[in-house]
Amino acid sequence: MSHKERKTQFVSDLVGGTTLDIYLVTSISAVSYLVWCILKKRTSLFNNSNNDRTKESWIATLVDNALNWNNLLLSTTIYANNIPLLVVLNIMPLIPILLLSGNTGGSTKNKDNSTKSKVRKAIVNLKTISVKQFLPFKTYITVYRAQMMVITCVCIMAVDFQVFPRRFAKVETWGTSLMDLGVGSFVFSMGLISARSYLRQLLESRFSYKNTVIKSIQNSTPIFVLGLIRLISVKSVDYHEHVTEYGKHWNFFFTLGCLPVLNAIFSPLILKISPIVSSFLISIIYELFLVKGELLNYIITSPRNDLFSANREGILSLFGYFPIFLNGLALGSSILPVVSIPYSIFKVGIKREDLVKAYENRKGKVGISALKVMFILSVFFQVLYYIIDTCYIFQVSRRMANLLYVVWVSAYNCTFLFLYGLIEEKIVWEKPDIKVITESSVEGIEIETNIDELISDKFVPTSLTAVNTNSLVLFLLSNLLTGLINLTFNTIDADVIQSMGILFLYEFILAAISLLLYKYGLVIR
Template sequence: RPYLAAYRAAMTLTTAVAILAVDFSAFPRRLAKTDSTRGVGLMDVGSGSFVLANALASRVARGLTTSSPTLRSTRWWSLIFLACARGLATHAMDYQQPVGEYGRHWNFFATLAVVDLCATATPPPPAFSSFAGLAILVAHQTSLLRGASPSGAGAAGVASSYGEYLLRDVPRGEGLLEQNKEGVGSIPGYVALYFLGAGLGRFVERSLCDAAKRASIRCWAWRWLLSLAVADAAFWAAAMTLHARCQAVSRRTANAAYCAWMLAFNLQVLLAFIAAGLLFPATPPVPKLLAAVNRRLLPTFLVANLLTGAVNGAMDTIHVGTLTAWASMVGYLSVVCVVGLA
């Protein structure tokens, strides 16, 4: 779908811009990831949006059976390779990586690998993906609120709940799980988000298939867009209610409020691309750059991560002037786009 390809590519390029731009003092701090354990910032949408972008274009979203074991294995090992490459590159370049974000050894590519494994190893029937996602999210949120923390976790004693344990900034134990508690602990939330996104994608796909049977597709498309807008409003209402009444948004734990926020935010962006296609039907469906990046999401994102580390190794980004920051960003993004087009 043209609007989906444009959305996925634009999301990837926007994320690529943000991960380097935030290292410059010229970047507004209010747009960076929240420094606290809970709260919202524009850059907090990156990880959840990437998971949703994969889910919306998944085979489950298209109502297809799972892919072949060979294809699943290839994709999973590719993600493992990217996770290891990212970790080694970060260590080699001595690039700053807040331990409280994913853990000492974990990174987002590792999260993607585990989410992909969970989503493809035992996938629910396509018609029930939303229910599976909702069930996992309810269980995850319940464990965050009421689950017992590991005994003796941290020097300050036992946390009052599993969610508090994941967010506490205290000395870590020697075990791998405790060293990477944020990354591991957020996996159920991201798996739930993936299945919910696949369910949303399936709803959109089925609606488009039904549209092909209608005589007045354009008139129907605007009504369909309105129904998606109503669904998006419901997601926003759910996100704000969960944030206020249940537990504040936390990207680090991928809690229910965060997942609802991601669904609302990304559906809103998707609606903008759909509306643009309806308003300007004569324009090319997907620009060449966006179409190319859509086919190479992970490689493009990995190159952006590596270049970010290289730029930080070459200069003291936080202390350079605005002009140097802009020039660096133009050069950096040009290379990322060339890689996407290659």
């Protein structure tokens, strides 16, 4: 075989691994965040005299990147079969710190600048709260999205090396793998963040269908452009392709570009019957067409004799990725607001006057906390996945994005978001104390919303803040570097030392560029 044929075969006909293995490998992301939080709380390593996160010491930067970049690379390569050892290596240095340091950590000189163990407090006046205050920065969401981007960048390069286990690469048709989970998680995250638009418009009672559709098209246009650039570049250099992944011309950028537009087009229906109900309706109908309507056989066996059939995987899988997007939207509508809103799992957003009335009528006991929502949805999707996987004849299929794939991706993302939230609010830091006010003033004194203590980014590693700030740029750069390395180096014949050397260099370039952009305040959307 030619070198191109060997590379194509290298990522073809794969069957994946177990879901438990995937959970174990990716658990290092939560461990990394836990270790960083403990170091932040118990030492002065990540605190400097100016409290300027762009001027951390070089030791702090190295430790930060070792935890949030190197750990994820090691867990998916040379430690893939020995994750417990990697966890122990991360935890062991904490033992003397936990035994010898206090809660605030650090020397007397730096003690005032360290992150103190105190309850974060906030006052929320529902009658005067601004949209920006209603949808504040959420630490664990930033950590979740940034670490997902890091592991995505790592995998798209590492998959071309022997050191990356084949069970993590995308499966041919049936099965579960880390990279199959990654693309679905990307979609789930996009849906989660898209809830901000609905929540913002509905709070101010100014939802506009026309503006929503137009804005979604405008926002998706750059993503479609990136898809076209990737298509042209791949075809022009005769780069190896796995056709059954999305088709001959389709790529993941096109999928990402279509989803916000579909969300906007069907927004009246989604708002009326709720995202999670819409998700299950679409998934079940699509599954019936797959199984009863011979769509499954068409996807697997049909010849590629026209534009649609040539790209059938990418086009038809939208009926699976869209429900994943909607499940993310359902979770986002529950955990993005600064306060709980009633029936948030089944309802997107609420008018300001209705929210005020709900808190007045129920004396502040409205809805359930974000952490409880994540726990409930985690248990629901995990149990549902177990039942369907046990009783149903068909397995998970990322190629078709079938019902079981939708449930699996949703279960994983809800579970890991819950873990991040648990680390922040229960294990390391204190749960925020939020006082909700529904009067404009008390005894003639105006009550202003004050959530400053909730929105500080000091609880997020600098490396992850940098990644999250320019995530799309980082994703594009990782694709370009992957193509460049594959065109200039024989990746599939590289030994372990060569492979890890290139992967560490690749990782270093991405981390350094993201940090430089963050340091100079450059945000490229």
